[in-house]
Amino acid sequence: MGFYFYYCKKIFNLKRVLVTVTNDLSTDQRVDKVCTTLLNDGYRVLLIGRKLKNSIPISRDYKTKRIQLLFNQGFLFYAEYNFRIFLLLFFSKKDILLSNDLDSLFANYAVSVLQNKKLVYDSHELFPEIPELVHRPFVKKFWSSLEKLLLPKLKNTYTVCKSIADYYNERYATNFKIVRNLPTFKKVEVGKLPFSMDDKKIIIYQGALNIGRGLELMIDAMEYLENHLLIIAGNGDIYTNLKERSKNKLTENKVHFLGKLLPSELQKITPLADIGLSLEEDLGLNYRYALPNKIFDYIQAEIPILVSNLPEMKQIVIKYKVGEIIKLRTPQALAYQIQTMLKNEYSESILKAKQELTWDHEKITLQNIFKNLK
Structure with a gap:
């Protein structure tokens, strides 16, 4: 009986972490890894996101909650989301709030101040610098002003790469730590494509289909x-x-669109490729400082990578010798470089990088942040 009361007391004394995102939870691997790490470290975790028309059911070891909004884009979406999240966070039991990206920060910050709760902020990107805002100066100014208002007040912060951390720390005198979006170590498991490969060389791009x-x-x-x-x-x-x-370029027989795949499905498709692409353009600071998680997914799939000549991603190629940096951004030059890459050997370097670039190593920084909250 004594052990039972001790166990119950221990369970109820676990710190509660409420985690908020604006996506529908199903494909956000970074947040899933963070939540799983916190759960394994003894926290009680609730991840809160959105429910969309095409949202698929999910099953996680930690608790999840999806909210359905009336608006799903534009100003009304962000306003409704933060209002709904504010009410949910305010009236929920919690010890720690974890806000992911600027679009969820206002509600989290308000609750943390009103109820004197610890707030942690994970910046996945330079939100005001995303390419979609390049030609929308008013909207960009709004997000920049919100960032300028809130970030200097935050005490527990981390982001996805050194360039973004340096940018924030110099601009706002903050103390952003670096927690890269590295995958867990995976043994290669090969699936099948929904079409015939016919001994052709496979080039893969995985990720969002957006400008830039x-x-x-x-x-x-x-x-x-x-x-x-x-x-x-x-x-x-x-x-x-x-x-x-x-279709217009008459290459539709060479280009196959698989749509959005679950991570478990994608992990079986990626190893079939011979080269993985990350060819982001330099459309502002957000892309310039990008360190896409697909780069590390390619490495876990044991395929070489071809990346843009941008600081964070090219540093991975230079340090680990796992691929090439694009030389000229013309169709002919890119085609020639891919053909040359396919003649080179990267296997030994990729296997070494695969062992090192994993979440098991990266999560230590995250764990230290939560152990030493301010």
């Missing part, structure tokens, strides 16, 4: 690549435009 990802350039380059196939796994704003471009 270099996908138009890659589709154009397929004109100059015989016996090659391009797989695009993901969805986004320019999905239809990319399909139309492939």
Whole structure:
């Protein structure tokens, strides 16, 4: 009986962490790894996101909650989301709030101040610098002003790479730590593509289909690549435009769109490729400082990578010798570089990087942040 009361007391004394995101939870691998790490470290975790029309059921070891909104884009979406999240957080039991990205920060900050709760902030990107805001100065100014108002007041912060951490620390005199979005170590498990490969070389892009990802350039380059196939796994704003471009360039038989896949599905598709792409354009600071998690997913799948000549991603290639940095952003030059890459050998370097670039190593920084909250 004594042990039973001790166990119950221990369970009820666990610190509660409420984690908020604006996505629908299903494909956010970074937040899932953070929540799982906190759960394994003895926290009681509730992850809160959105429920969309196409949201698939999820099952996690920690608790999840999805809220359905009336508005799903624009100012009304952000206003409704933060209002709903504020009420939910305010009236829920919690010890720690974990806000992911600027679009969820206002509600979290308000609750933390009103109820004197610890607040942790995970910045996945330079939100005001995303390409979608380049030609929307009023909206960009709003997010920049919110960032300028709130970030200097935060005490427990981390982000995805050194460049963003340095930017925030210099601009706002903050103390952002670095927790890269590294995958867990995975043994290669190969699946099947929904079409015939016919001994062709496979080039893969996985991730969001948005402006500035270099996908138009890659589709154009397929004109100059015989016996090659391009797989695009993901969805986004320019999905239809990319399909139309492939059709107009007469490369549609060389380009296959798989749509948005679950991480478990994608992990079996990626190892089938010969090269993984991350060709982001330098469209502002957010892309310039990008360190996409797909780079590390390619490494776990044991395939070489071709990346843009941007500081964070090229540093991975230089340090670990796991691929190449794009030299010229023209279709012909890109096609030639891919052909040259396929003649080179990267296996030994990739296997070494695969062992080192894992969440098991990276999560130590996260654990230290939560152990020493201010």
